[in-house]
Amino acid sequence: GGTGKTSLALSCAAELIDKYADGVWFVDLVPVTSADRLPIAVAEATGLILSSGTAEELGRLLDGRESLIVLDNCEHVIDEVADVVDALLEVSDPPTFLATSREPLELLDEQVIAVPPLATSELGSSPASELFIARAERVGATVSEGEFPAVASICDHLDGLPLAIELAAGQLTHMTVQELEQRLDQRFDLLTGAGRGRRQHRHASLEAVLTETWNQLPETEQTLLKMLAVFPGTFDLEAVEGLTAGSPVAVPTATLRGLVRKALVAATTDGDDSVYQLLETVKLFSRRAATDGEVAEYQDRHMGWLLSHIDSLSLEDQYTLMSFIDWYHRYYEDLRSATDHALACGQLDEAVRIVAAGGPAWYLFTDTRCLDGLTRIDGLLARDGLSSLDQARLRLAGALASMGARRADRLATDAALAVEYAEAAGDPVVLARAITVASWSTGLRDPDEALEMLDRAQRIALESGLLEIAGDAGAYGPVLLALAGRWNAAVTALEEQLAMGYAEDHLAHSTLLGLGGAIALLDRPDLSAMLMDEQMRAMREMDRPVPWNHFVIRAIQDATQGNHLAVAHELETARQRARRTGTDDGLPDLLVPIALAAFVDDDHERCAGLLGAVRAASRPTQNFGPTLIYHRLRREVGLPSQGTDLSDTAAIYAEGRDWLIASDAQSASAQ
Numbered sequence: 001g002g003t004g005k006t007s008l009a010l011s012c013a014a015e016l017i018d019k020y021a022d023g024v025w026f027v028d029l030v031p032v033t034s035a036d037r038l039p040i041a042v043a044e045a046t047g048l049i050l051s052s053g054t055a056e057e058l059g060r061l062l063d064g065r066e067s068l069i070v071l072d073n074c075e076h077v078i079d080e081v082a083d084v085v086d087a088l089l090e091v092s093d094p095p096t097f098l099a100t101s102r103e104p105l106e107l108l109d110e111q112v113i114a115v116p117p118l119a120t121s122e123l124g125s126s127p128a129s130e131l132f133i134a135r136a137e138r139v140g141a142t143v144s145e146g147e148f149p150a151v152a153s154i155c156d157h158l159d160g161l162p163l164a165i166e167l168a169a170g171q172l173t174h175m176t177v178q179e180l181e182q183r184l185d186q187r188f189d190l191l192t193g194a195g196r197g198r199r200q201h202r203h204a205s206l207e208a209v210l211t212e213t214w215n216q217l218p219e220t221e222q223t224l225l226k227m228l229a230v231f232p233g234t235f236d237l238e239a240v241e242g243l244t245a246g247s248p249v250a251v252p253t254a255t256l257r258g259l260v261r262k263a264l265v266a267a268t269t270d271g272d273d274s275v276y277q278l279l280e281t282v283k284l285f286s287r288r289a290a291t292d293g294e295v296a297e298y299q300d301r302h303m304g305w306l307l308s309h310i311d312s313l314s315l316e317d318q319y320t321l322m323s324f325i326d327w328y329h330r331y332y333e334d335l336r337s338a339t340d341h342a343l344a345c346g347q348l349d350e351a352v353r354i355v356a357a358g359g360p361a362w363y364l365f366t367d368t369r370c371l372d373g374l375t376r377i378d379g380l381l382a383r384d385g386l387s388s389l390d391q392a393r394l395r396l397a398g399a400l401a402s403m404g405a406r407r408a409d410r411l412a413t414d415a416a417l418a419v420e421y422a423e424a425a426g427d428p429v430v431l432a433r434a435i436t437v438a439s440w441s442t443g444l445r446d447p448d449e450a451l452e453m454l455d456r457a458q459r460i461a462l463e464s465g466l467l468e469i470a471g472d473a474g475a476y477g478p479v480l481l482a483l484a485g486r487w488n489a490a491v492t493a494l495e496e497q498l499a500m501g502y503a504e505d506h507l508a509h510s511t512l513l514g515l516g517g518a519i520a521l522l523d524r525p526d527l528s529a530m531l532m533d534e535q536m537r538a539m540r541e542m543d544r545p546v547p548w549n550h551f552v553i554r555a556i557q558d559a560t561q562g563n564h565l566a567v568a569h570e571l572e573t574a575r576q577r578a579r580r581t582g583t584d585d586g587l588p589d590l591l592v593p594i595a596l597a598a599f600v601d602d603d604h605e606r607c608a609g610l611l612g613a614v615r616a617a618s619r620p621t622q623n624f625g626p627t628l629i630y631h632r633l634r635r636e637v638g639l640p641s642q643g644t645d646l647s648d649t650a651a652i653y654a655e656g657r658d659w660l661i662a663s664d665a666q667s668a669s670a671q
Contacts, residue, residue, distance in 0.1 A: 002161045002162065002163030002164060002206070002209045003115045003116070003117060003161060003162060003163075003263065004098040004115060004118075004162040004163070005072075005101075005115050006072050006073070006100055007162070008115055009070050009072060009098055009100045010026070010070070013026065013068060013098065013262065016068055017643065019068075020067055020068045020096070021065050021066045021647065022065040022066045022067040022070075022095075023067055023068075024045075024067070024068040024070070025045050025046045025067060025068070025069045025070065025206075026045065026070045026072065026073065027041055027042050027045040027046075027069060027070060027071050028041075028045075028072050028073065029041065029071060029072060029073045029074055029081070030072075030073050030076060032077055033054055033076075033077070033535070034077075034080070034084065035077070035080040035084070036053065037053070037076065038080055038081065038084045038416070039053055039054060039055045039057070039058040039084060040053050042058060042069065042071075042084075043058055043061070043571045044068065045069075046062070046069065047609055048061050048062075055083075055084045055087040055088060056087065056117075057534050058565055059087060059088045059090065059091045059094070060091065062088060062091065062095050063091040063092060063093055063094065064093045065095055066095070066099075067095040067096070068094055068095065068096045068098060069096070069097050069098070070097075070099075070100075071085070071097060071098070071099040071100070072100050072102060073101070073102035074099050074105070074601050075101045075102040075103065075213075075215055075216060075262075076103065076559070077101060078101060081087060081101075081105060082105040082106065082107060085097055085099070085107060089107070089109070089422075096275060100361075102213065102216075102262045102263060103258075103261045103262045104261065111266065114263070115263075115428075116160075116263075117159050117160030117161050117162075117279070118131060118155070118160040118161075118162060118165070119160060119161045119545075120151055120152065120155045120156040121152060122149075122153075122156070126155065127160075128152075128155035128158075128165055129148065129151050129152055129155050129161045130218065131155075131162060131165050131166065131169075132154065132155055132165050132168065132169045133169075134152065135165065135166045135169035135170065136169040136172050139169065139170050139172060139173050140173065141169070141172035141173065143172075143177060145173075145658065147177040147178070150177045150178055150181045152179060152327070153181055154168055154177070154180060154181050154184065157184045157279075157280055157283075158184070158187070158281060159279040159280050159281050161279070161281060163208050163209060163289060164187070164191060164281060165208065166207055167191040167192065167205070167347065167469060168180060168184075168190075168191055169185075171190065171191070177384075177604060185284075187206060187252055187284070188205070188206060188207040188210075188284070188285070188288070189207075190572070191205060191206040191207075192205040192206075193208075194369075195319075206281065208283070210281070210282070210285045212261075213264070214285070214289060216635050217262075218258075220248065220249055220250075220255050221255055221258055221259055221262075221296065221406070222289070223247070223248055223249055224244070224249050224252060224255045224256065224259065225259065225264065225265075225278070225282070225286040226286050226287070226289060226290040226294055226298065227243055227244060227247070227249070227288075227298045228240070228243075228259075228278055228283075228286070229278060229283045229286040229287045229290070229298075230295075230298045230299055230301075230302045230337075231243075231278070231302070231334065231337075232333045232334060232336070232337045233277065233334075234275050234276065234277045235275075235277070235334075235593065236275050236276065237253060237256075237273075237274060237461065239305070239331070239334070240252050240253070240276070241253075241432060242305035242306075242308070242309075243298070243301050243302055243305055244301075245429055246303070248481055249302070256276070257324035258367070260276070262281070264278070265277070265278060265282075266278075266279065266280050266443065267286055273360075284646045299338075299341045300341075302334065302337070302341070302514075303338040303341055303342060303350060303354075306331065306334060306335055306338050307338075307350060307353060307354065308352065309327065310353060310357050311353070312395045313615070314429075315427075315430065316429050316468050316469055317428040317468070318357050318360070318468050319359070319360055319429065319433050319468075319469065319472070319507070320360075320468040320471075320472050320506060320507045321505055321506070321507070322504070322505050322506070322507060322509075322510055323478045323505050325360050325361045325364060325507070327358075328357065328358055329361055329364075329365075332361070332369065334356055335358065336372070336376075336468070337391075338350075338354055339351050339354050339355055339376060342354065343379075346655075348380075348383060348385055350384075351380060352380055352390050352394065354387070355373075355376050355377060355380055355394065356390070356393035356396075356397050358373055358397055358401075359393075359396055359397030359398075359399075359400040359401065360400060360507065362400050362401035362403075362404055363400035363401070363403050363404060365401075365404045366402070369404075370401045370403075370404035370405035371403075371405055373397065373398075373401040374398060374401050374402065374405060374407070374410070375403065377394050377398045378396055378398075380394055381394055381395075381398075387425070388421045388422075388423075388424040388425040389421070389425040389427055389430065391417070391421040392418050392420075392421035392422040392425055392427065392430045392431075392434065393418075393422075393430055395414045395415070395417040395418035395421060395434075396414070396415070396418040396430060396433060396434050396437060398414035399411050399412075399414035399415040399418060399434075399437050399438075400437060401441075402414060403622075403623065404622070406619045408441060408620050410609065411437075411439035411440065411441050412438075412442075415434060415437045415438035415440070415441065416438055418430070418434035418437070418438070419435055419438055421435045422434050423619075428460050428461065428463070428464040428466060428469075429451050429461075429464075429466060429469060431457075431460055432457040432458075432460040432461040432464075432466060432469045432470070432473060433457075433469055433472070435453050435454075435456055435457040435460070435473075436453075436454060436457045436472060436473040436476060438453060439451075439454050439457070439476065439480065440476070440624075443479070443480045443483045444483065447480050447483045447484030447485075448484060449476065450480045450483075451480050451484070451667070454473050454474070454476060454477055454480065457469075457470075457473040458470045458473045458474055458496065461473060461513075468506060468507075468508075471500065471502055471506060471508040472506075472507050472508050472511070474497055474500070474508065475497055475502075475507075475508035475511040476511065477493050477497065478490045478493040478494040478497060478512075478516070479514070479515050479518050479519065479624055479628065481493055482519050482631065482632070483628070483630050483631060484520075484626075484633075485635060487519075487522075487523055487632065487635075488523065490519050491519060491520050491523050491524055491527075492515050494512065494519050494527075495527075497512055497592070498512060498516070504538070509576075510538065512531070513531055513534050513535040513538060514535055514623075514624075514625060515624050515625055515628065516528070516531040516558070517529075517531040517532040517535065517553075517556070517557070518624070518625045518628040518629050519627070519628060519633075520628075521556075521560065521596075521629060521632065522632060522636075525560065526563070528560070529557070529560070532553065532556070532557045533557075535553065536553075536554065536557070537614070543639075547577075548573075548574045548575075548577035548578040549574065549586075549589065549622055549623060549625075550587055551570045551571070551574035551577065552570070552571070552574050552586070552589050552590065552592070552593060552625070552626060553625060554570045555567045555570035555571050555590075555593035556592070556593045556596060556625070556626075556629065557575065558570060558593070559593045559594075559596040559597040559600060560596065560600060560602070562600055564597055564660040564661070564663050564664040564667070565660065565661065565664040567593050567594065567597050567660050568657050568661050568664075569652075570593075571586075571590050571593060571594070571657060572657065574586050574589075574590060575590060575653075585650070587617065587650065588613065588614040588617035588619070588625040588649050589621050589622050589623075589626045590619060590653050591610045591611075591613055591614050591649065591652065591653055591656065592610075592614060592626040592629050592630055592633075592660070594610055594619065594653070594656035594657070595607045595610035595614070595629075595630075595633055596629060596633065597660060598610065598659075599633055599636065599637065601663070604636075605639040605640075606656075606659070607633060607637050608612060608637045608638055608639055608640045609640050609646070609652075610656060611630060611633055611637070611639055611640075612639045612640040612646045613632050613646040613649050613652045614630050615639065615646075616646040616647060616649075617649050657666040
């Protein structure tokens, strides 16, 4: 309720009134509670007199009349309305019916038009905001331009529901927009009207509308709504089935379909998958309707479903399967919520299992989730009762998250501690993986020592039959050889690793694609191009948000082909995406493709200047790809002379991007 179905029906009827010679008639079905009252209500509204009160008699009287009959508020007698309308349509020349309901009548010739909530926008201007402002003016309030963002936020939190927005705007008679925005968690107590008559009875408050809707739901749909309220955001069928397994909701997909039909659950598609979401207002109401015991049970179910998937995989698979990394990305907000629930209930082991499993996913994140991961890891490390294996896994997760967060110091420290705790725990999976990760920071100062660490990691893994962990360690051998300046050996090792034929779901396969293009860039450009193309394909198909550094990789690929304008475009896309994280601007990584473009153009002076800016930057490059290209270009052209001011990387990036655009224009004019 509250989406404006009645208002829309009345508006349509008013526009169509001239097209129906025998009139447009409005039938309010709120007072109708039984099937035998339906024909009488329609007859009374259309000015007809029934002697028998049956649908058949009404059909004969309406036959041949060119009328539009609006049946409003059908939901509480939906089956009865469907039967009567079906009978009325059996006559030779029936009238036209327009029905409003929270679910379809499911008649053969029915044409269903969904009435979604009003669109909202973070920018302020939207149908929802316009309704709020118009309603505010009706109660004598004025919304200033400076309050538009707050209005947009209010409308978004109220899910664009017209009734909720109108009731909210009505509160401006006694509070400001900002005060209203701050109190939306009290919406059911706050959003009440002061009208009279039927609207005051049925739509007097947001809570009254939702209560009426709730009371008309079957018990299974009420139960499922209370269960779905445990999801922090969107959810899919896999999540619903996992949450409801063994519950009274025997066929969750059928029950979910009913809630979608009633517009209580929003459904969209994401590729081949259906994605669902509770409106925030419906979620809050469903949580209020649940008892404390039910809330605890559903949160336990939610956590149990997530843990069952984690525990179904070995530690080796958790560290090496890309499908698990994608799963962790997909359900990240659910995993955060389950961790909070576990800690609130004193279930430390459950929280550790969830958080420790996130290390490989955080390694591939490039946004605020890396920092969120580090915060959660630190919170768990501060607790008593952790085993050596817990410490090892959490430290390893911290090292992996540090990579995405550009915390080189923490990467080295946590990786070393992970090795120490894994040795104490005697776990070969975590030990071999921790040694591999520890080799990354070691490789920047002593590549030969790092290569020895990789050899040790592989020996430990192979002695324990951990072929996937051994493969993951081996995939970084070419990287460390390149960092040591042994580029020919790095390319040879890369070809040997590619010949191993790792499955696409193996992390080693992704590592070789992601870094192989950089390793082979100058010595085997054909191999480099093939690996970069394959990486682009894999990224397009991955089941997680495209990170900003993906566009840096695309810029590198464009730079090798001399496509300066494409480089500039990809870099600016990368920068904008990085800025959305709130913690990064993409620098100094963005300088590397520009330096490569300059090198390909034989502009070695410009290339050296950009490399110098990368070296002078206050933080390291975000991953190995740009790092490897930086080291290779530095070997080829060197660094600029001392005394050059390279501290302002943002200005140097802007100048470099301008050069890309200008040089592309010059090339075009020359042609």
